[in-house]
Amino acid sequence: MKKLIEIMVSILLIVSISPIQGFAKEANSVHTLSKEQQNVYNIVLKSMLDIDTSAQFNAQKVNYENVGNIVNQVVEETPEIFYYHSVTVGSDGTIQFKYNNSKKDILKKKSKIDAAVKTIVAKSIKKNMSDLEKVKAIHDYLVLNVEYDYKNYLNNKVPADSYQTYGALINKKAVCDGYSKSMQVLLKKAGIASIYVTGTADGEDHSWNLVKVNGKYYHVDTTWDDPVPNKKGVVNYNYFLLTNNQLKKDHKWTESDYPNATSGQYNYFHNMENMIEKSGYYYYSNAQNNILYKMNKSSKKTSKVVSDRVPYFTIYGQWIYYSNYSNGGYLYKVKLNGKSKKQIKRMHVVNIYMNGKVLYYKEFASGKYRQIKL
Incomplete structure (x- = not known):
């Protein structure tokens, strides 16, 4: 289960943009940006990481109707921006960001997350580890230390934190988004390329990761490798380093949006x-x-x-x-x-x-x- 990213576009000339799932700004992705769109991407990324409430882009070079999509792409590719709520885009080139918390509260949470990421990677990743060993170490850490927020899921009362890295790394409870975003952040810190993937599993919205091991991509669904109800000390590997054909038996996603995983080496x-x-x-x-x-x-x-x-x-x-x-x-x-x-x-x-x-x-x-x- 995943929480869809909210996008609200309020412009001088009214236009509505639906949430876009599955963007992966990778060399292998079919979603490429023009030079001017990349400039807007960089502006949005810097502004949101700085927790700015507004930004300005050149509306004569980039259609304001596309900016909501670019914001969506930034958020999906940058799980560090856990505090995003919505955006308002003006045809005059103004962007207004809305966040879930005050800047003071965001910085407090961010400080805790940054410290947790540093500690986890330092303890999990050893010198001279291979790509495989790094991916397995982080996968195992999340399964062993995070519990699926099952009770709140059943009651349809999953808190916002459980969809983010804060839920997984600090509260130790999360749903799929919390697992996959934390996996992405930790792998990045460990020097492993990964992509946040959105789709469905068993008919419900879901997210997981594509990870690059020795130059090849593999699917890793850490959420589904964590037993529910929680079993302390148990790590499963049924969804660890899968090919497209293996994963598509019970997962669905827009395959053309992502690199293809074909190797059965593991x-x-x-x-x-x-x-x-x-x-x-x-x-x-x-x-x-x-x-x-x-x-x-x-x-x-x-x-x-x-x-x-x-x-x-x-x-x-x-x-x-x-x-x-x-x-x-x-x-x-x-x-x-x-x-x-x-x-x-x-x-x-x-x-x-x-x-x-x-x-x-x-x-x-x-x-x-x-x-x-x-």
């Missing part, structure tokens, strides 16, 4: 229902039957860790702690090499994750979280 991720990276391996629950496997990151060779069904697990040191769905969902542990398997708790547990040296798990029957210091 299809192996789509077999990982839940995955944790450790010591050069991907440890994952197989999407077909939840059997626990590991894959060598370099060779891509896979091997079975245990024959148990493992939908929930975490790793600490040389041990895997997991919910054994082949035996009542009881809490077990096994070494990374699949040896020394042992039952720890004779109760059905879910949502297993680590926080420092403490193992957390949720009792299925009571819904209460318990902990074990390791």
Whole structure:
């Protein structure tokens, strides 16, 4: 679900412009601007980043009827402008911007977002990481630290912040726009090219990202990789680095508006229902039957860790702690090499994750979280 960008055009000669979705100002995009339109784009971008309430363009060189579209393009390409509400364009070249908050409140929010972006990227992105590793790190951060604002979505009371980076990065709750805009901002900070994509999924308005990995584009829908209701410690990869053909099974968008994603180089991720990276391996629950496997990151060779069904697990040191769905969902542990398997708790547990040296798990029957210091 996404919140459509509002555009109101009030001009000396009255004209109405509908919201335009899916603009992506990339070299591969079919949406290119003329030199004069680019000048207006730059004026609008600078003014809005400076939180100015007005700007002026040359109405003799750019038709005022097109300025609303350019504003829309600026906003969709610049999620840092989370405070935009609407715009009024005059045929005399005047632009009046309306924002959701006062400049003082916007600057406070912006300061928090900037600090969060800096901290997240510093912790998530390590020296000499590949493009793939950077995209995965940011994808995983958002899935693990942001919860879909499901309750408000069901009640049709989603707050404005949940559509923006502030909701995802500060409140830790968002809908698809909050996820995809945060993904875009964080990837940009990490030096990865990405495009904010708008369309529909299962018949509802939706947004996600096109990311460039080693020169090729792939679709990433971080929202749909985050389980709903929220499952702590669980990251899915069903919508990580997909091609157009793979995504279009349940997503729709104007494909001609965006670069084409055709490479299936990373299809192996789509077999990982839940995955944790450790010591050069991907440890994952197989999407077909939840059997626990590991894959060598370099060779891509896979091997079975245990024959148990493992939908929930975490790793600490040389041990895997997991919910054994082949035996009542009881809490077990096994070494990374699949040896020394042992039952720890004779109760059905879910949502297993680590926080420092403490193992957390949720009792299925009571819904209460318990902990074990390791």
